[in-house]
Amino acid sequence: MEPQVGSIVEGKVTTITKFGAFVALEGGGSGLVHISEIANTFVNEVRDYLQEGQSVRVMVLSSENGKRNLSIKRAQPRPAAHSGPRPAARPAGEGRSAASSQRAPRQALPPSGDKAFEDKLKQFLSSSEGKMADLHRSMDGKRGGRRRK
Secondary structure, rough: OOOOOOOOEEEEEEEEEOOOEEEEOOOOOOEEEEHHOOOOOOOHHHHOOOOOOOEEEEEEEEEEEEEEEEOHHHOOOOOOOOOOOOOOOOOOOOOOOOHHHOOOOOOOOOOEOOOOHHHHHHHHHHHHHHHHHHHHHHHHHHHOOOOOO
């Protein structure tokens, strides 16, 4: 019996590739778990999360022309959402238009390390301008662009 789209089934990882893993399903058939459907975090290397022969629970996302797309992360319970305190919303009439009142208020980011973002940006721009000036000076000499007196 072929698993229905949206159903969760057990399977065994048969092959691992750089773009995902092939899983043999119970009751016959197989499908591909794309690298983006392995975990709720960024997956750079499939082998960090899966091994050949490993049993996994997968959700059938689609089945077309005998090819099944599977997902491991959708077969797992969703991670709990961030339950931190939310900022209180201001009424729309307090000095803002109705359209801008729907956006979340901007909060200043804490400085990372010793310098604030603006300081780091200024330092980067300064060093970048110096490097570009050196590059242009170097290229002018190679092009024969000497200035006349």
